[in-house]
Amino acid sequence: MQTLLISTFTVALAELGDKTQLLALILAAKYRRPWLICLGILLATLANHALAGAAGSLLAAWLNPQALRWIVAVSFLAVAVWTLIPDRADERDASRGGSSVLAATIVSFFLAEIGDKTQIATAVIAAEYHPLWQVVAGTTTGMLLADVPAVWLGARFAQRLPLRATRIGAALLFAGLAVWILLK
Numbered sequence: 001m002q003t004l005l006i007s008t009f010t011v012a013l014a015e016l017g018d019k020t021q022l023l024a025l026i027l028a029a030k031y032r033r034p035w036l037i038c039l040g041i042l043l044a045t046l047a048n049h050a051l052a053g054a055a056g057s058l059l060a061a062w063l064n065p066q067a068l069r070w071i072v073a074v075s076f077l078a079v080a081v082w083t084l085i086p087d088r089a090d091e092r093d094a095s096r097g098g099s100s101v102l103a104a105t106i107v108s109f110f111l112a113e114i115g116d117k118t119q120i121a122t123a124v125i126a127a128e129y130h131p132l133w134q135v136v137a138g139t140t141t142g143m144l145l146a147d148v149p150a151v152w153l154g155a156r157f158a159q160r161l162p163l164r165a166t167r168i169g170a171a172l173l174f175a176g177l178a179v180w181i182l183l184k
């Protein structure tokens with residue numbers, strides 16, 4: 001249960017103000033089909049985070065515990081710094097993926113998540129915590145907790161979020177996790 005909660009909380013904070021959350025706003029404004037957009041986010045995130053989690057688990061199997069601890073801690077610190085850098089939406093992402101709303105959402109979200117801080121965080125969490133299904137379920141839930149309200153409430157709500165404070169809080173969380181991993 002700890003793995004599920006850590007995964008959910010970490011990704012939910014990291015996703016606030018992220019480019020994929022902004023992409024959710026763009027898709028909602030463009031297509032006005034929130035149920036399909038939310039389903040597309042779910043499917044894309046499950047696939048993307050399952051791959052990232054599997055990669056993190058494989059990495060953990062190849063490394064000795066001490067090396068893994070340092071790699072995970074440094075990765076969390078890097079994600080903490082990265083979290084402080086605001087993302088910008090790229091409107092071209094919203095038009096990728098064909099004519100259907102669901103396909104456009106799945107493709108654009110999957111591609112936008114490649115190399116994103118939430119994908120990296122998923123791989124790092126999977127390297128440290130088990131079982132993998134709880135990591136993927138938690139990071140996917142965290143993604144949905146951040147993105148579904150953006151889809152339903154639209155750009156007006158997102159503009160009222162204290163994004164800078166949220167980014168700082170998420171960065172502190174990642175830094176705290178890094179320290180905790182080194183000290184345990």
